[in-house]
Amino acid sequence: MIPKKSEMFNHWGLSQETVFLNHGSFGATPVSVMEEQGRIRRLMERDPVHFIEKLSNEMWQDSVWELSRFLNADPEGMLFVANATTGVNTILRSLDLSEGDEIIVPDHAYQACRNAIDFVTNRSGARTVVVRIPFRIDDDSDIIDPIMSAINEKTVLAMIDTVSSPTGIRMPFEKLVEMIQERGVDVLVDAAHGPGIVPLDVDKLNASYITGNCHKWICTPKGSAFLHIREDKRSGVKPLVIGHGHSSELAPNEKFRLEFDWTGTRDPSPWLCIPHAIKHVGSMVHGGWTEIMERNRQMAIFGRDLICEALDTTPPTPDFMISSMSSVEFPSNEDIKSIPLDGDPIHNQLYDDYRIQVPVISWPNHNSKYIRISAQLYNSKEEYKYLSDSLISILGL
Numbered sequence: 104m105i106p107k108k109s110e111m112f113n114h115w116g117l118s119q120e121t122v123f124l125n126h127g128s129f130g131a132t133p134v135s136v137m138e139e140q141g142r143i144r145r146l147m148e149r150d151p152v153h154f155i156e157k158l159s160n161e162m163w164q165d166s167v168w169e170l171s172r173f174l175n176a177d178p179e180g181m182l183f184v185a186n187a188t189t190g191v192n193t194i195l196r197s198l199d200l201s202e203g204d205e206i207i208v209p210d211h212a213y214q215a216c217r218n219a220i221d222f223v224t225n226r227s228g229a230r231t232v233v234v235r236i237p238f239r240i241d242d243d244s245d246i247i248d249p250i251m252s253a254i255n256e257k258t259v260l261a262m263i264d265t266v267s268s269p270t271g272i273r274m275p276f277e278k279l280v281e282m283i284q285e286r287g288v289d290v291l292v293d294a295a296h297g298p299g300i301v302p303l304d305v306d307k308l309n310a311s312y313i314t315g316n317c318h319k320w321i322c323t324p325k326g327s328a329f330l331h332i333r334e335d336k337r338s339g340v341k342p343l344v345i346g347h348g349h350s351s352e353l354a355p356n357e358k359f360r361l362e363f364d365w366t367g368t369r370d371p372s373p374w375l376c377i378p379h380a381i382k383h384v385g386s387m388v389h390g391g392w393t394e395i396m397e398r399n400r401q402m403a404i405f406g407r408d409l410i411c412e413a414l415d416t417t418p419p420t421p422d423f424m425i426s427s428m429s430s431v432e433f434p435s436n437e438d439i440k441s442i443p444l445d446g447d448p449i450h451n452q453l454y455d456d457y458r459i460q461v462p463v464i465s466w467p468n469h470n471s472k473y474i475r476i477s478a479q480l481y482n483s484k485e486e487y488k489y490l491s492d493s494l495i496s497i498l499g500l
Contacts (some may be wrong), residue, residue: 104446105119105120105121105122105196105458105489106122106483106485106486106488106489107483107485108477108481108483108486109342109480109482109483111387111480111481112481112483113134114133114134114135114387114474114480114481115131115132115133115134115481116132116133116134116137117131117481120458120459121458121459121460122458122459122460122461122486122489122490123460123481123482124406124459124460124461124476124477124478124480124482124486124487124490125460125461125462125475125477126319126320126477126479126482127268127271127296127319127427127428127462127475127477129318129319129325130316130318130320130322130323130325130463131322131385131479131481132318132322132323132324132325132380133322133380133383135235135379135383135449136322136323136324136376136379136380136383136384137324139376139379139380140324140372140373140375140376142290143162143371143372143375143376144372145486146158146371147159147370147371147372152235154386155368155371159371159375160497162371162375163183163364163371163374163375164204164257165378166183166238166374166375166376166377166378167181167183167211169377169378169381170298170329170377170378170381171305172189173298173381174298174303174304174305174308174329174331175303175304176305176306176331177305177306177331177334179360180331180332180333180334180337181329181331182329182330182331182332182363182364183327183328183329183330183363183364183374184314184328184330185326185327185328186295186316186318186326186328186331187216187293187294187295187314187315187316187328188213188215188216188219188295188327189314189315189328189330189343190312190315190328190329190330191215191216191262191291191293191314192219192343193241193314193330193340193341193343194291194312194314194330194332195219195220195222195223195291196223196339196341196343197339197340197341197406198223198260199339200223200227200228200229200252200257200259201227201228201229201383202227202228202229202361203228203229203230203257204224204229204230204257204258204259205229205230205231205232205255205257205258206220206224206229206230206231206232206258206259206260206261206262207232207234207250207253207254207258207261207262207275207288208220208231208232208233208234208261208262209233209234209236209246209249209250209263209264209267209274210233210235210236210468210469211236211238211264211267211268211269211270211468212262212264212267212268212293213264213267213268213293213295214269214311216262216293217231217233217255220262229259230257230380232253232258233468234249234250235249235362236249236250236254236463238270238272238419238430238432238469238471239419239420240272240419240420240421240424241421242421243278243424245412246272246274246275247275247278247279247282248277248280250263250283251282251283251286254283254288256285258286258288259288259289260288260290260291261279261288261289261290261291262278262281262290262291262292262293263276263280263283263290263291263292263293264276264291264292264293264294264295264299265292265294265295265296265297265300265303265315266296266297266426266428268295268296269430269441269464269466269473269475270430270466270469270475270476271425271426271428271429271430271473271476272420272424272430273301273423273424273425273426273477276292276307276308280292280308280309280310284309284310284311289311289312289336290310290311290312291310291311291312291313291314292310292312292313292315293314293315294313294314294315294316295314295315295316295319295328296315296316296319296320296426296428297313297315297320298315298316298317298319298320298321298329299317299319299321299322299384299392300319300320300395300396300399300426300427300428300493301396301426302393302396303315305331306384309333310333311332311333311336312330312331312332312333312336312340313330313331314328314329314330314331315328315329315488317329317373317377318373320427320479321344321377321380321381321384322380322384323373323374323376324372324373324376325373326373327361327373327374327376327377329342330363333454337355337356337359338355338359341362342362342363342366344366344367344499345362346362346365346366346367347361347365348361348362348363348364348365349362353425355462377406383385387480388480388491396426396427398480399426399427399478399479399480400416400426400439400478401426402478402482402484402487403425403426403427403428403429403476403477403478404422404425404429405484405487406429406476406478406484406487406490407425407429407431407476409417409487409488409491410431410476410487410490410491410494411431411475412491413491413492413494413495414431414432414433414434414494414498416432418431419432421430427477427478427479428475428476428477428478429475429477430464430473430474430475430476431473432471432472432473433449433471433472433473433474434498435471435472438470439466439467439469439470439471439472440465440467441465441467445467447462447463447464447472449463449474449497450462450463452497453490453493453494453497456493457489457491457493459489461475461490461495462474462475474489474494475481
């Protein structure tokens with residue numbers, strides 16, 4: 104029997120028949136935000152030319168300003184991209200790498216972004232330096248020390264997550280950015296899990312580059328993310344799609360904006376919904392986004408502890424390294440390979456037999472499987488208890 108839903112569940116359009124514990128993969132858009140996107144799309148289709156050439160410009164700038172205010176970022180360096188992977192690729196493809204240069208990446212990094220690093224290093228004769236970090240961690244130093252030890256005179260860039268995708272660990276990214284850049288190495292922050300899941304102060308962080316998704320924890324429509332480039336790095340970065348702006352004779356800051364903002368015809372509505380999503384979701388809870396992030400963190404810890412109890416294991420990280428996601432090692436004696444195209448068998452059984460949507464992640468980097476839960480306002484404690492009981496039933500524990 105499907106467990107009781109959160110009192111906030113009806114703000115979203117999720118199925119009543121599914122226990123949705125996987126907000127981390129693609130997010131989930133509230134009904135009000137979907138309605139706002141529909142309104143924008145209808146406005147666009149009344150006169151697409153007028154909308155794209157006139158109306159959308161002001162709305163676009165409003166989105167840039169509102170997201171910049173939310174993240175305390177310089178709006179002049181705030182750009183929109185479809186997803187964080189695109190942001191990562193944009194920076195990597197703009198680097199002028201030489202043979203022998205090194206890019207550092209922890210082995211908890213999202214595989215698509217790791218692939219992008221391998222692509223540019225292989226093409227240029229540079230080298231990808233994968234830093235081994237354990238999954239079971241007692242302190243920040245377990246992450247910081249190996250990364251800092253990997254830096255040398257050949258290091259030109261380090262890519263650091265805010266929250267690691269497969270392992271759900273809140274990385275000490277603030278300390279790492281400061282320490283790495285003090286060594287004269289640029290940092291690309293992969294904040295795919297950033298806005299709305301951890302406090303982000305882009306100005307204070309002062310990373311060379313930071314990219315993050317809005318469609319995950321801010322709950323905008325799919326395909327809305329940002330890339331922020333620090334002022335001293337902007338002249339060296341080009342969009343992946345070269346368009347009209349490349350030949351424009353404008354002041355550098357205006358040309359930078361035109362090159363990224365207009366790369367051809369696309370539906371701008373996901374980005375134009377950012378102001379509405381920030382305001383709408385932030386108003387659901389007294390205390391706003393600070394309280395939302397803390398509620399979700401506490402719910403993730405609650406769910407993690409239940410899973411640990413069911414799997415007869417202990418929490419793999421301290422509570423302060425949990426945000427709104429948490430992973431636990433899944434018992435397995437097999438040699439771990441990439442996730443099968445038709446999905447992990449346990450993941451499929453949880454969904455097919457129990458209607459639980461939760462990822463079971465095969466991670467060859469650690470020769471381990473992880474079950475990763477997410478927590479969003481629409482989730483209830485009963486749902487994590489249901490997952491725990493379902494795991495016990497499936498595994499015969």
